[in-house]
Amino acid sequence: MKIAVKRGDETVTYDVDFDGTLLELLTHIKTHVDPTLTFASGCRSSVCGSCAVRVNGTEALACSHKPADGDLIEPLRNAEVLRDLVVNMDRPLAFNAGAQAWIDPVSGAIRMGHAEEKANELQSDCILCGSCYSACPVYAVKPDFEGPFALTRSWRYVSDARTADVRGKLEAVQQNGIWDCTLCNECVPVCPQGIAPKQDINMLRSKSGMEGFMDPNMMGGFGGLDFGAPSF
Template identity: 60%
Template sequence: MKINIKRESVAEYDVNIDGATLLEVLNEIKRSQDQSLAYSSGCRSGVCGSCAVRVNGREVLACSHHAKDGDLVEPLRNTPVLRDLVVDMDKAYSFNAKAKAWQSSLAEGVELSIENQHINELQSDCILCASCYSACPVYAVNSEFLGPFSLTRIWRYVSDKREADPKSKIDAVQTNGVWDCTLCNECTLVCPQGISSKADIEKLRAKSFMFGYMDPSFTNLGGGFGGGFNDGSPVF
Protein backbone atom coordinates (compact mmCIF):
# COMPACT_ATOMS: atom_id res chain seq x y z
CA MET A 1 0.00 0.00 0.00
CA LYS A 2 1.39 3.38 -1.03
CA ILE A 3 0.81 6.42 1.21
CA ASN A 4 1.70 9.95 0.13
CA ILE A 5 2.53 12.48 2.83
CA LYS A 6 2.81 16.22 2.24
CA ARG A 7 6.05 17.43 3.81
CA GLU A 8 8.23 20.07 2.16
CA SER A 9 7.25 18.10 -0.92
CA VAL A 10 5.10 15.00 -1.27
CA ALA A 11 6.90 11.90 0.00
CA GLU A 12 5.69 8.44 -1.00
CA TYR A 13 5.97 5.46 1.33
CA ASP A 14 5.27 1.82 0.54
CA VAL A 15 3.82 0.13 3.60
CA ASN A 16 3.09 -3.59 3.86
CA ILE A 17 0.13 -3.30 6.21
CA ASP A 18 -3.55 -3.84 5.46
CA GLY A 19 -6.73 -2.90 7.33
CA ALA A 20 -4.87 -0.44 9.53
CA THR A 21 -5.80 3.02 10.67
CA LEU A 22 -3.81 5.91 9.27
CA LEU A 23 -2.22 6.44 12.68
CA GLU A 24 -1.00 2.83 12.69
CA VAL A 25 0.42 3.36 9.20
CA LEU A 26 2.20 6.55 10.31
CA ASN A 27 3.62 4.71 13.32
CA GLU A 28 4.89 1.94 11.03
CA ILE A 29 6.51 4.43 8.65
CA LYS A 30 8.24 6.17 11.53
CA ARG A 31 9.35 2.87 13.06
CA SER A 32 10.68 1.14 9.97
CA GLN A 33 11.30 3.73 7.24
CA ASP A 34 11.62 7.37 8.33
CA GLN A 35 12.23 8.34 11.93
CA SER A 36 12.17 12.02 10.98
CA LEU A 37 8.43 11.97 10.14
CA ALA A 38 6.52 14.26 12.52
CA TYR A 39 2.82 13.99 13.41
CA SER A 40 0.65 14.35 16.49
CA SER A 41 -1.26 11.67 18.37
CA GLY A 42 -2.64 11.07 21.82
CA CYS A 43 -5.46 8.81 22.94
CA ARG A 44 -5.60 6.63 19.78
CA SER A 45 -9.34 6.33 20.44
CA GLY A 46 -10.93 9.29 18.65
CA VAL A 47 -11.32 11.23 21.89
CA CYS A 48 -8.49 13.78 22.18
CA GLY A 49 -8.54 15.12 18.60
CA SER A 50 -4.79 15.70 18.47
CA CYS A 51 -4.22 13.50 15.39
CA ALA A 52 -6.47 15.48 13.02
CA VAL A 53 -5.07 15.72 9.48
CA ARG A 54 -6.40 16.03 5.93
CA VAL A 55 -6.68 12.94 3.74
CA ASN A 56 -7.52 13.37 0.07
CA GLY A 57 -8.74 16.90 0.80
CA ARG A 58 -10.95 16.01 3.76
CA GLU A 59 -10.31 16.45 7.50
CA VAL A 60 -10.17 13.19 9.50
CA LEU A 61 -8.77 11.78 12.72
CA ALA A 62 -5.77 9.63 11.86
CA CYS A 63 -6.67 7.15 14.59
CA SER A 64 -10.14 6.61 13.09
CA HIS A 65 -9.46 6.78 9.35
CA HIS A 66 -8.70 3.44 7.69
CA ALA A 67 -5.82 4.02 5.31
CA LYS A 68 -6.21 3.17 1.63
CA ASP A 69 -3.72 2.74 -1.17
CA GLY A 70 -2.86 6.10 -2.70
CA ASP A 71 -4.07 8.27 0.19
CA LEU A 72 -2.62 11.79 0.23
CA VAL A 73 -2.08 12.96 3.81
CA GLU A 74 -1.64 16.66 4.53
CA PRO A 75 -1.55 18.92 7.62
CA LEU A 76 -4.64 20.88 8.62
CA ARG A 77 -5.26 24.12 6.75
CA ASN A 78 -5.52 27.65 8.16
CA THR A 79 -2.81 26.95 10.75
CA PRO A 80 0.98 27.42 10.61
CA VAL A 81 2.77 24.14 9.91
CA LEU A 82 5.47 23.48 12.49
CA ARG A 83 6.78 20.35 10.78
CA ASP A 84 5.26 17.79 8.43
CA LEU A 85 1.77 17.04 9.83
CA VAL A 86 2.21 19.00 13.07
CA VAL A 87 0.50 22.40 13.16
CA ASP A 88 0.44 25.30 15.62
CA MET A 89 -3.04 25.52 17.15
CA ASP A 90 -2.42 28.53 19.39
CA LYS A 91 -4.27 31.04 17.22
CA ALA A 92 -7.20 28.69 16.62
CA TYR A 93 -7.63 28.12 20.34
CA SER A 94 -7.23 31.82 21.08
CA PHE A 95 -10.63 32.46 19.48
CA ASN A 96 -12.29 30.76 22.45
CA ALA A 97 -10.94 33.57 24.62
CA LYS A 98 -11.96 36.28 22.14
CA ALA A 99 -15.47 34.84 21.99
CA LYS A 100 -15.67 34.54 25.81
CA ALA A 101 -16.54 30.89 25.34
CA TRP A 102 -17.01 29.98 28.98
CA GLN A 103 -19.65 30.18 31.70
CA SER A 104 -19.66 33.85 32.75
CA SER A 105 -21.85 33.63 35.83
CA LEU A 106 -24.43 31.29 37.25
CA ALA A 107 -28.00 32.41 37.74
CA GLU A 108 -29.11 31.79 41.30
CA GLY A 109 -31.70 29.17 42.05
CA VAL A 110 -31.81 27.66 38.55
CA GLU A 111 -32.18 23.90 38.43
CA LEU A 112 -31.77 22.02 35.18
CA SER A 113 -34.45 19.60 34.09
CA ILE A 114 -33.51 16.49 32.11
CA GLU A 115 -34.75 18.28 29.00
CA ASN A 116 -32.53 21.31 29.75
CA GLN A 117 -29.52 19.06 30.17
CA HIS A 118 -30.00 17.60 26.71
CA ILE A 119 -30.26 21.00 24.94
CA ASN A 120 -26.50 21.47 24.62
CA GLU A 121 -25.32 17.94 25.31
CA LEU A 122 -23.93 17.44 21.80
CA GLN A 123 -22.04 20.75 21.79
CA SER A 124 -20.33 19.67 25.01
CA ASP A 125 -18.79 16.75 23.08
CA CYS A 126 -16.49 19.02 21.02
CA ILE A 127 -12.91 17.68 21.26
CA LEU A 128 -11.23 20.81 19.79
CA CYS A 129 -9.60 18.81 17.00
CA ALA A 130 -9.94 21.90 14.76
CA SER A 131 -11.14 19.87 11.77
CA CYS A 132 -13.91 22.45 11.33
CA TYR A 133 -11.35 25.27 11.61
CA SER A 134 -9.34 23.68 8.80
CA ALA A 135 -12.38 23.05 6.58
CA CYS A 136 -13.82 26.57 6.96
CA PRO A 137 -13.48 28.65 3.75
CA VAL A 138 -14.08 31.97 5.55
CA TYR A 139 -10.49 32.01 6.85
CA ALA A 140 -9.28 32.46 3.29
CA VAL A 141 -10.65 36.02 3.41
CA ASN A 142 -10.88 36.72 7.15
CA SER A 143 -8.19 35.30 9.40
CA GLU A 144 -9.88 36.89 12.45
CA PHE A 145 -13.13 34.95 12.03
CA LEU A 146 -14.02 33.37 15.40
CA GLY A 147 -14.73 30.10 13.66
CA PRO A 148 -16.98 27.08 13.98
CA PHE A 149 -15.80 25.46 17.19
CA SER A 150 -15.66 28.73 19.12
CA LEU A 151 -19.16 29.70 17.98
CA THR A 152 -20.48 26.24 18.82
CA ARG A 153 -18.92 26.62 22.25
CA ILE A 154 -20.64 30.00 22.65
CA TRP A 155 -24.01 28.44 21.82
CA ARG A 156 -23.31 25.74 24.41
CA TYR A 157 -23.27 28.46 27.10
CA VAL A 158 -25.88 30.80 25.62
CA SER A 159 -28.34 27.88 25.64
CA ASP A 160 -27.45 26.89 29.22
CA LYS A 161 -30.34 27.90 31.50
CA ARG A 162 -27.83 28.57 34.28
CA GLU A 163 -25.98 31.30 32.34
CA ALA A 164 -26.86 34.60 34.00
CA ASP A 165 -25.58 36.89 31.25
CA PRO A 166 -26.15 35.36 27.78
CA LYS A 167 -26.24 38.82 26.20
CA SER A 168 -22.56 39.41 26.92
CA LYS A 169 -21.78 36.33 24.85
CA ILE A 170 -24.02 37.45 22.01
CA ASP A 171 -22.31 40.86 22.14
CA ALA A 172 -18.92 39.15 21.76
CA VAL A 173 -19.75 37.35 18.51
CA GLN A 174 -21.12 40.22 16.42
CA THR A 175 -17.77 41.19 14.88
CA ASN A 176 -15.90 38.46 12.96
CA GLY A 177 -18.54 36.09 14.22
CA VAL A 178 -22.05 34.93 13.43
CA TRP A 179 -22.62 37.23 10.44
CA ASP A 180 -19.34 36.31 8.72
CA CYS A 181 -20.22 32.61 8.40
CA THR A 182 -21.37 31.59 4.89
CA LEU A 183 -23.40 28.63 6.25
CA CYS A 184 -21.60 26.36 3.76
CA ASN A 185 -21.85 23.41 6.21
CA GLU A 186 -18.28 22.20 5.58
CA CYS A 187 -17.65 22.27 9.34
CA THR A 188 -20.52 19.87 9.98
CA LEU A 189 -19.37 17.41 7.32
CA VAL A 190 -15.93 16.94 8.88
CA CYS A 191 -16.81 16.99 12.59
CA PRO A 192 -15.91 13.59 14.11
CA GLN A 193 -18.49 14.17 16.88
CA GLY A 194 -21.34 14.94 14.49
CA ILE A 195 -21.76 18.52 15.76
CA SER A 196 -23.38 20.98 13.38
CA SER A 197 -21.68 24.32 13.93
CA LYS A 198 -23.77 25.66 11.06
CA ALA A 199 -26.96 24.94 13.02
CA ASP A 200 -25.44 26.46 16.16
CA ILE A 201 -24.49 29.63 14.27
CA GLU A 202 -28.01 29.90 12.88
CA LYS A 203 -29.34 29.69 16.44
CA LEU A 204 -26.86 32.36 17.55
CA ARG A 205 -28.12 34.59 14.75
CA ALA A 206 -31.70 34.09 15.93
CA LYS A 207 -30.65 34.94 19.48
CA SER A 208 -28.80 38.01 18.17
CA PHE A 209 -32.06 39.26 16.63
CA MET A 210 -33.75 38.76 20.00
CA PHE A 211 -31.12 41.02 21.60
CA GLY A 212 -31.64 43.75 19.00
CA TYR A 213 -28.87 42.99 16.52
CA MET A 214 -29.29 42.70 12.77
CA ASP A 215 -27.38 41.21 9.87
CA PRO A 216 -25.01 43.95 8.63
CA SER A 217 -25.51 42.76 5.04
CA PHE A 218 -29.01 44.22 5.15
CA THR A 219 -27.41 47.67 4.98
CA ASN A 220 -26.34 46.84 1.45
CA LEU A 221 -30.01 46.59 0.51
CA GLY A 222 -30.85 50.19 1.20
CA GLY A 223 -30.61 49.97 4.97
CA GLY A 224 -33.49 47.51 5.42
CA PHE A 225 -35.18 47.17 8.78
CA GLY A 226 -34.34 50.77 9.62
CA GLY A 227 -30.62 50.08 8.92
CA GLY A 228 -27.78 52.54 9.05
CA PHE A 229 -25.58 50.08 10.97
CA ASN A 230 -22.82 48.20 9.25
CA ASP A 231 -20.98 46.59 12.13
CA GLY A 232 -23.58 44.38 13.77
CA SER A 233 -24.60 47.15 16.16
CA PRO A 234 -27.81 46.74 18.18
CA VAL A 235 -30.98 48.12 16.64
CA PHE A 236 -33.47 49.49 19.15
Protein backbone atom coordinates in the same frame (compact mmCIF):
# COMPACT_ATOMS: atom_id res chain seq x y z
CA MET B 1 0.29 0.28 -0.25
CA LYS B 2 1.61 3.69 -1.26
CA ILE B 3 0.87 6.63 1.05
CA ALA B 4 1.89 10.19 0.24
CA VAL B 5 2.56 12.63 3.10
CA LYS B 6 2.81 16.39 2.63
CA ARG B 7 5.96 17.51 4.39
CA GLY B 8 6.57 21.23 4.05
CA ASP B 9 7.06 22.12 0.39
CA GLU B 10 7.41 18.53 -0.77
CA THR B 11 5.34 15.37 -0.80
CA VAL B 12 7.02 12.15 0.28
CA THR B 13 5.63 8.78 -0.80
CA TYR B 14 6.02 5.70 1.38
CA ASP B 15 5.50 2.19 0.04
CA VAL B 16 4.62 -0.10 2.94
CA ASP B 17 2.85 -3.40 3.48
CA PHE B 18 0.57 -2.61 6.41
CA ASP B 19 -3.02 -3.14 7.56
CA GLY B 20 -4.43 -0.92 10.29
CA THR B 21 -5.55 2.62 11.02
CA LEU B 22 -3.80 5.64 9.54
CA LEU B 23 -2.28 6.47 12.92
CA GLU B 24 -0.91 2.93 13.22
CA LEU B 25 0.48 3.24 9.71
CA LEU B 26 2.17 6.58 10.47
CA THR B 27 3.63 5.05 13.64
CA HIS B 28 4.90 2.09 11.64
CA ILE B 29 6.58 4.41 9.12
CA LYS B 30 8.21 6.46 11.89
CA THR B 31 9.39 3.35 13.72
CA HIS B 32 10.61 1.24 10.81
CA VAL B 33 11.01 3.46 7.74
CA ASP B 34 11.54 7.17 8.44
CA PRO B 35 12.18 8.31 12.03
CA THR B 36 12.00 11.98 10.95
CA LEU B 37 8.28 11.83 10.11
CA THR B 38 6.40 14.01 12.60
CA PHE B 39 2.73 13.79 13.58
CA ALA B 40 0.61 14.24 16.69
CA SER B 41 -1.39 11.68 18.64
CA GLY B 42 -2.78 11.13 22.09
CA CYS B 43 -5.58 8.87 23.22
CA ARG B 44 -5.68 6.69 20.06
CA SER B 45 -9.43 6.26 20.58
CA SER B 46 -11.05 9.33 18.93
CA VAL B 47 -11.37 11.26 22.18
CA CYS B 48 -8.53 13.80 22.32
CA GLY B 49 -8.66 15.06 18.72
CA SER B 50 -4.90 15.65 18.52
CA CYS B 51 -4.34 13.36 15.51
CA ALA B 52 -6.61 15.28 13.12
CA VAL B 53 -5.20 15.56 9.59
CA ARG B 54 -6.51 15.91 6.05
CA VAL B 55 -6.86 12.80 3.89
CA ASN B 56 -7.37 13.43 0.19
CA GLY B 57 -8.58 16.94 1.00
CA THR B 58 -11.00 15.95 3.78
CA GLU B 59 -10.43 16.25 7.53
CA ALA B 60 -10.24 13.01 9.51
CA LEU B 61 -8.89 11.58 12.75
CA ALA B 62 -5.85 9.44 11.95
CA CYS B 63 -6.68 7.03 14.78
CA SER B 64 -10.02 6.08 13.22
CA HIS B 65 -9.33 6.45 9.48
CA LYS B 66 -8.67 3.32 7.43
CA PRO B 67 -6.04 4.26 4.83
CA ALA B 68 -6.18 3.17 1.20
CA ASP B 69 -3.58 2.91 -1.52
CA GLY B 70 -2.80 6.31 -2.98
CA ASP B 71 -4.03 8.39 -0.02
CA LEU B 72 -2.55 11.88 0.34
CA ILE B 73 -2.08 12.93 3.97
CA GLU B 74 -1.75 16.64 4.76
CA PRO B 75 -1.77 18.82 7.89
CA LEU B 76 -4.91 20.76 8.81
CA ARG B 77 -5.49 24.01 6.95
CA ASN B 78 -5.83 27.55 8.33
CA ALA B 79 -3.27 26.90 11.07
CA GLU B 80 0.50 27.35 11.22
CA VAL B 81 2.31 24.14 10.30
CA LEU B 82 5.02 23.45 12.86
CA ARG B 83 6.42 20.38 11.14
CA ASP B 84 5.00 17.79 8.75
CA LEU B 85 1.49 16.94 10.07
CA VAL B 86 1.70 18.96 13.31
CA VAL B 87 -0.02 22.35 13.43
CA ASN B 88 -0.11 25.12 16.01
CA MET B 89 -3.60 25.23 17.56
CA ASP B 90 -3.04 28.46 19.50
CA ARG B 91 -4.90 30.63 16.98
CA PRO B 92 -7.99 28.37 16.70
CA LEU B 93 -8.18 28.15 20.48
CA ALA B 94 -7.78 31.93 20.79
CA PHE B 95 -11.04 32.41 18.89
CA ASN B 96 -12.82 30.70 21.79
CA ALA B 97 -11.73 33.58 23.99
CA GLY B 98 -12.98 36.18 21.52
CA ALA B 99 -16.34 34.41 21.34
CA GLN B 100 -16.53 34.20 25.16
CA ALA B 101 -16.99 30.45 24.84
CA TRP B 102 -17.03 29.66 28.54
CA ILE B 103 -19.50 29.43 31.38
CA ASP B 104 -19.79 32.54 33.52
CA PRO B 105 -19.49 32.30 37.32
CA VAL B 106 -22.92 32.29 38.93
CA SER B 107 -23.97 33.17 42.44
CA GLY B 108 -25.95 30.46 44.14
CA ALA B 109 -27.04 27.08 42.84
CA ILE B 110 -29.09 26.84 39.64
CA ARG B 111 -31.21 23.74 39.34
CA MET B 112 -31.43 22.35 35.83
CA GLY B 113 -34.07 19.97 34.56
CA HIS B 114 -33.38 17.03 32.26
CA ALA B 115 -34.40 18.98 29.15
CA GLU B 116 -32.04 21.83 30.07
CA GLU B 117 -29.19 19.40 30.57
CA LYS B 118 -29.84 17.87 27.14
CA ALA B 119 -30.13 21.24 25.34
CA ASN B 120 -26.40 21.45 24.57
CA GLU B 121 -25.27 17.90 25.22
CA LEU B 122 -24.03 17.40 21.65
CA GLN B 123 -22.05 20.65 21.57
CA SER B 124 -20.42 19.65 24.85
CA ASP B 125 -18.93 16.62 23.07
CA CYS B 126 -16.54 18.80 21.04
CA ILE B 127 -13.02 17.35 21.30
CA LEU B 128 -11.20 20.48 20.02
CA CYS B 129 -9.73 18.60 17.05
CA GLY B 130 -9.98 21.63 14.76
CA SER B 131 -11.43 19.71 11.82
CA CYS B 132 -14.26 22.21 11.27
CA TYR B 133 -11.76 25.07 11.56
CA SER B 134 -9.61 23.48 8.86
CA ALA B 135 -12.55 22.82 6.55
CA CYS B 136 -13.90 26.39 6.69
CA PRO B 137 -13.32 28.29 3.39
CA VAL B 138 -14.04 31.73 4.91
CA TYR B 139 -10.50 32.03 6.29
CA ALA B 140 -9.17 32.39 2.76
CA VAL B 141 -10.74 35.85 2.60
CA LYS B 142 -11.31 36.72 6.28
CA PRO B 143 -8.59 35.42 8.60
CA ASP B 144 -10.18 37.09 11.66
CA PHE B 145 -13.39 35.07 11.30
CA GLU B 146 -14.18 33.42 14.63
CA GLY B 147 -15.28 30.36 12.71
CA PRO B 148 -17.27 27.17 13.37
CA PHE B 149 -14.78 25.97 15.95
CA ALA B 150 -15.54 28.86 18.32
CA LEU B 151 -19.12 29.62 17.27
CA THR B 152 -20.49 26.16 17.95
CA ARG B 153 -18.97 26.42 21.42
CA SER B 154 -20.49 29.89 21.78
CA TRP B 155 -23.94 28.38 21.21
CA ARG B 156 -23.14 25.70 23.78
CA TYR B 157 -22.89 28.45 26.44
CA VAL B 158 -25.56 30.78 25.06
CA SER B 159 -28.01 27.88 25.32
CA ASP B 160 -26.85 26.94 28.83
CA ALA B 161 -29.52 27.69 31.45
CA ARG B 162 -26.76 28.76 33.86
CA THR B 163 -25.56 31.61 31.62
CA ALA B 164 -26.77 34.88 33.10
CA ASP B 165 -25.42 37.30 30.49
CA VAL B 166 -26.69 35.72 27.28
CA ARG B 167 -26.81 39.10 25.61
CA GLY B 168 -23.13 39.73 26.35
CA LYS B 169 -22.13 36.45 24.75
CA LEU B 170 -24.22 37.22 21.68
CA GLU B 171 -22.61 40.63 21.36
CA ALA B 172 -19.20 38.96 21.32
CA VAL B 173 -20.02 37.04 18.10
CA GLN B 174 -21.53 39.85 16.02
CA GLN B 175 -18.30 41.21 14.48
CA ASN B 176 -16.16 38.63 12.63
CA GLY B 177 -18.65 36.03 13.80
CA ILE B 178 -22.03 34.60 12.95
CA TRP B 179 -22.83 36.97 10.07
CA ASP B 180 -19.63 36.17 8.18
CA CYS B 181 -20.44 32.46 7.92
CA THR B 182 -21.53 31.52 4.38
CA LEU B 183 -23.50 28.48 5.63
CA CYS B 184 -21.62 26.37 3.08
CA ASN B 185 -21.93 23.27 5.29
CA GLU B 186 -18.26 22.24 4.83
CA CYS B 187 -17.80 22.06 8.62
CA VAL B 188 -20.64 19.61 9.25
CA PRO B 189 -19.54 16.32 7.63
CA VAL B 190 -15.97 16.51 8.97
CA CYS B 191 -16.90 16.67 12.66
CA PRO B 192 -16.01 13.30 14.24
CA GLN B 193 -18.58 13.91 16.99
CA GLY B 194 -21.51 14.57 14.68
CA ILE B 195 -21.83 18.23 15.72
CA ALA B 196 -23.34 20.61 13.14
CA PRO B 197 -21.67 24.03 13.53
CA LYS B 198 -23.78 25.43 10.68
CA GLN B 199 -26.93 24.69 12.67
CA ASP B 200 -25.43 26.21 15.82
CA ILE B 201 -24.53 29.38 13.91
CA ASN B 202 -28.08 29.60 12.60
CA MET B 203 -29.33 29.28 16.18
CA LEU B 204 -27.00 32.10 17.24
CA ARG B 205 -28.35 34.25 14.41
CA SER B 206 -31.91 33.54 15.45
CA LYS B 207 -31.18 34.27 19.10
CA SER B 208 -29.35 37.46 18.10
CA GLY B 209 -32.41 38.64 16.17
CA MET B 210 -34.58 38.04 19.22
CA GLU B 211 -32.19 40.23 21.24
CA GLY B 212 -32.33 43.05 18.69
CA PHE B 213 -29.05 42.43 16.87
CA MET B 214 -28.78 42.28 13.11
CA ASP B 215 -26.16 41.67 10.45
CA PRO B 216 -23.67 44.59 10.67
CA ASN B 217 -22.93 44.11 6.97
CA MET B 218 -26.43 45.40 6.25
CA MET B 219 -26.08 48.61 8.25
CA GLY B 220 -25.34 50.66 5.15
CA GLY B 221 -28.79 49.87 3.85
CA PHE B 222 -30.37 51.60 6.83
CA GLY B 223 -28.57 54.94 6.63
CA GLY B 224 -25.63 53.70 8.69
CA LEU B 225 -27.78 53.22 11.80
CA ASP B 226 -26.23 50.89 14.33
CA PHE B 227 -28.71 48.20 15.32
CA GLY B 228 -25.98 46.03 16.77
CA ALA B 229 -26.18 47.35 20.33
CA PRO B 230 -29.76 48.38 21.12
CA SER B 231 -30.79 49.60 24.55
CA PHE B 232 -34.04 48.72 26.26
